[in-house]
Amino acid sequence: MLGEYRITGRRASEIAASVEAGVGSGALPPGTVLPPMRELAGVLGVNPNTVAAAYRTLRERGVIETDGRRGSRVRARPASAPRDELRIAVPAGVRDIAAGNPDVRLLPALDAALAGAARRYAQAPTLYGDDPVAPELARLARADLDADGVPAGPVAVTSGALDGVERVLIAHLRPGDGVALEDPGWGGVLDLVPALGLRALPVAVDDDGPVPEAVARALEAGARALIVTARAQNPTGAAVSGARAAELRALLAGYPDVLVISDDHAHGIVDVPLHTLGGVTRHWAVIRSTAKAYGPDLRLAVLTGDAVTLDRLRGRQRLGAGWVSRLLQYAMVELLSSGAVDRVAVARSYGQRRDGLVGALAEYGVRAHGRSGMNVWVPVADETAVVTRMMGAGWAVAPGSRFRVEAGPGVRMTVSSLSPSEVPGLAAAVAAAVRLVGGGRFG
Numbered sequence: 001m002l003g004e005y006r007i008t009g010r011r012a013s014e015i016a017a018s019v020e021a022g023v024g025s026g027a028l029p030p031g032t033v034l035p036p037m038r039e040l041a042g043v044l045g046v047n048p049n050t051v052a053a054a055y056r057t058l059r060e061r062g063v064i065e066t067d068g069r070r071g072s073r074v075r076a077r078p079a080s081a082p083r084d085e086l087r088i089a090v091p092a093g094v095r096d097i098a099a100g101n102p103d104v105r106l107l108p109a110l111d112a113a114l115a116g117a118a119r120r121y122a123q124a125p126t127l128y129g130d131d132p133v134a135p136e137l138a139r140l141a142r143a144d145l146d147a148d149g150v151p152a153g154p155v156a157v158t159s160g161a162l163d164g165v166e167r168v169l170i171a172h173l174r175p176g177d178g179v180a181l182e183d184p185g186w187g188g189v190l191d192l193v194p195a196l197g198l199r200a201l202p203v204a205v206d207d208d209g210p211v212p213e214a215v216a217r218a219l220e221a222g223a224r225a226l227i228v229t230a231r232a233q234n235p236t237g238a239a240v241s242g243a244r245a246a247e248l249r250a251l252l253a254g255y256p257d258v259l260v261i262s263d264d265h266a267h268g269i270v271d272v273p274l275h276t277l278g279g280v281t282r283h284w285a286v287i288r289s290t291a292k293a294y295g296p297d298l299r300l301a302v303l304t305g306d307a308v309t310l311d312r313l314r315g316r317q318r319l320g321a322g323w324v325s326r327l328l329q330y331a332m333v334e335l336l337s338s339g340a341v342d343r344v345a346v347a348r349s350y351g352q353r354r355d356g357l358v359g360a361l362a363e364y365g366v367r368a369h370g371r372s373g374m375n376v377w378v379p380v381a382d383e384t385a386v387v388t389r390m391m392g393a394g395w396a397v398a399p400g401s402r403f404r405v406e407a408g409p410g411v412r413m414t415v416s417s418l419s420p421s422e423v424p425g426l427a428a429a430v431a432a433a434v435r436l437v438g439g440g441r442f443g
Contacts, residue, residue: 002032010046015054020063023074032074034064060200062191065401070382075401088387090396096417097426098398100234102269102374103416106349107295108340110331117330132314132323133157140336141288141302144267150286151279153304156314157324161265161289161301162188165227166196168285168305171312172259173198173224180218180226182210184377184403184410186234186263189227198225202405205233207371209240212247219251225259226252230274232266232292232373235403235412237354239372245275252280259309260284268293270372271347283309290332292374293341300328350374353415353423360427366434374416380434383409389433395426 005027009015022028034040037055041048055072058064066072090096138155146152158164169179175197181189183202193200201218203226204211210228218226228248231239240248252258260283262276267288278284285305290298304310317323335341354370361368361378370376380386383400390397390411400410418426 002028002035007035007040007044009044009054010050012050012053012057015040015044015046015051016057016061016063019054019058020061023063028074030074033070034072034074036071059405060194062194066406088391088396088399091391094391094394094396095422096396097413097415098396100375100398100412100414101296101416102292103349106269106341106346106416107293108335110295110298110335113331113334113338113340114327116334117327120330120333121327126323126326128322130323130326132317134326134329134333136333137302137329137336140333142304144288145286145304148274148276150274150276150304151284153278153306154310155302155304156310156317157329158287158301158303158313158317159299159321159324160291161263161287162192164285164287164289164301164303165189165261165263166192167313167316168259168261168287168303168309169193169196169198169225170316171309172283177224178218178222180210180215180223182227182229182233183405184235184400184407185227186229187402189263190403190405200405202407204407205236205238207236207238207369208244209233209238210244210248212244212251215248216251219255219258223258225261226277227261227263228277230262230264230266230276230286231270231272232375234265234373235375235398235400235410236377237370237373237375239270239272240275240277242273242275245277248277249280252277256281257283262286265289266292266373268341268343269346269350269374271344271351272372278305282306285309293343293346294332294335298328298332300324300332350415353418353420356420356423357413357415357418357427360423361430364427364431366427366431370415374414376413376415377410378413378430378434379408379410381409383411386411386433390429393429393433395429 005022008018037051038048041051064072065075141155178199178201179193180201180203182205201223203218204214258281260277260281269292278286287303289301357376358368358370368376368378387399398412
């Protein structure tokens with residue numbers, strides 16, 4: 001199982017360090033199956049819970065993955081590499097529905113917006129000491145937030161959603177603090193939390209968002225923060241419903257010191273209403289990236305939150321990047337002011353493709369999830385086998401290991417590049433690959 005390598009240690013941290021050292025040296029290559037927890041506990045003379053804690057730490061760091069009865073094994077990537085590098089090479093002639101990108105045909109042209117931004121800049125060049133947020137962008141963003149019922153608060157601008165999440169976490173948390181996060185969930189957050197020295201507390205997800213019982217367990221385990229994707233959750237397409245938001249708000253009312261971050265990255269491409277958790281605790285933030293609706297290369301997100309959180313975030317930002325380029329902010333003002341994105345039409349386009357695929361899979365008896373956004377998630381028994389079979393059938397899908405910690409295996413398909421005529425063939429290929437094994441749960 002491990003060849004000649006011997007895992008050592010008496011404490012969870014020592015056992016985890018021993019495994020990580022073996023992975024780093026190449027003694028434990030990708031795919032190496034680790035001993036069952038009870039077996040290793042017997043060899044080391046420790047409590048099985050100690051080994052369980054070590055394996056949990058290794059999963060959080062992305063060193064190993066656990067796949068039900070198949071056990072725990074070393075991941076097929078360097079321990080320091082982000083989950084986004086868990087990509088498969090897509091040969092010529094294979095349709096790539098794994099990348100997670102928006103439909104470029106639905107993104108607005110940027111030439112007029114950038115030209116307008118240049119004109120604004122010519123009239124008032126940005127200098128040191130200027131307000132880091134363009135006042136007109138703050139006004140437009142705040143109006144959008146108000147329309148969706150987001151509590152009042154100042155506005156900040158960061159270089160994308162993940163930058164915003166990181167800055168909000170740093171504003172309140174310290175290494176070792178627990179963070180409740182969705183599982184399966186966005187690989188960027190799953191990597192970021194342990195990279196900051198924080199402790200990931202996976203929370204199960206269903207079509208309506210984080211499961212309250214799972215959130216309660218994480219809070220009872222000492223979570224200092226909760227990160228929730230409001231709509232178009234990646235990879236499952238979940239959207240927090242009104243009823244689920246009410247349950248979570250009632251639960252969080254008993255934990256007023258917990259930091260709550262709502263990621264609304266899909267603003268502008270979805271037609272389901274926003275149900276945010278902002279304002280139920282003392283410290284909170286709602287983050288809106290422009291990537292999906294206006295283009296990933298804009299690298300811009302607007303966020304709001306309580307005054308203390310925003311003050312800390314902007315103060316720390318001044319000590320680093322200082323501000324997000326006013327040229328990009330001005331371009332965003334031009335795009336918002338001109339109505340460059342027809343939000344209703346974009347949401348309808350993604351919805352038709354997503355719902356079409358989910359419906360076609362249902363006809364084969366395959367349970368798929370995709371309530372909102374541009375992704376469809378299919379729980380499977382063996383994601384490696386399904387990914388391989390799909391590749392053979394001419395489709396590249398994303399392995400679920402990029403998006404999960406403790407949740408069961410699955411595959412993610414991004415519908416943004418699909419045409420309606422491709423949906424029946426894709427559904428048939430998925431059904432054949434999973435051998436008609438559906439599933440009504442995420443974990």
